[in-house]
């Protein structure tokens with residue numbers, strides 16, 4: 514049995530296992546009306562790692578992220594640092610250090626790049642707080658292109674710039690865990706490479722990432738651990754490198770000529 518420490522960093526202030534992952538789901542189920550979309554998902558994201566969930570359209574990937582973020586009702590357990598979250602719902606999850614970058618980016622098109630970024634920080638800092646300015650400089654350091662376009666309206670950005678802004682906005686809240694829903698969707702290969710480079714850099718800076726992707730190749734190359742989700746169930750899980758060599762994954766998600 515693993516050792517127990519008194520959980521100073523446990524959200525509920527309860528004792529938590531020393532090696533408890535940052536995020537864990539146990540038997541997570543989500544239904545839309547009478548139709549169940551997720552059937553008992555067990556998943557873990559250790560601190561500072563990239564975990565990816567790959568799978569076909571309609572497998573339940575977006576549903577999984579929404580349920581973890583408290584945007585959808587669910588059954589089963591969601592644990593943070595080995596304990597139940599102190600507060601439920603989206604505010605509780607943001608307060609605990611989780612942040613979601615949704616597939617549709619959901620920017621405020623009529624607002625500038627900089628104002629979109631400031632909105633990302635408002636739950637964390639008072640307006641004008643010096644750490645807010647520091648966060649902004651960090652985001653601009655990661656995305657110099659956003660700095661060049663700080664006064665441009667978000668609606669006029671290219672697809673890649675919009676994704677960078679969505680990521681930057683989430684980073685303004687200084688998350689411990691970022692939930693990314695299809696960050697490469699609709700982007701040119703060069704921009705996809707750039708986005709995955711940033712994702713790896715965020716891990717280097719200590720941010721854990723739960724990455725939902727249809728670009729299985731890039732996701733498995735970048736992640737530490739991977740889950741394959743099909744029709745609401747985990748059908749395969751393992752270190753990302755091992756899954757990339759699994760014949761079932763190659764056949765269904767990577768195709769021929771992988772190397």
Ligand SMILES: Nc1ncnc2c1ncn2[C@@H]1O[C@H](COP(=O)(O)OP(=O)(O)OP(=O)(O)O)[C@@H](O)[C@H]1O
Pocket residue numbers: 545550568569570571572573574575576577727
């Ligand atoms: N609001 C909703 N109402 C009813 N059913 C829904 C709703 N949202 C999703 N579903 C259904 O739940 C299942 C999982 O959908 P989800 O969007 O989570 O899959 P996904 O893996 O993210 O797919 P994609 O890769 O196409 O985005 C699908 O059968 C979908 O039709």
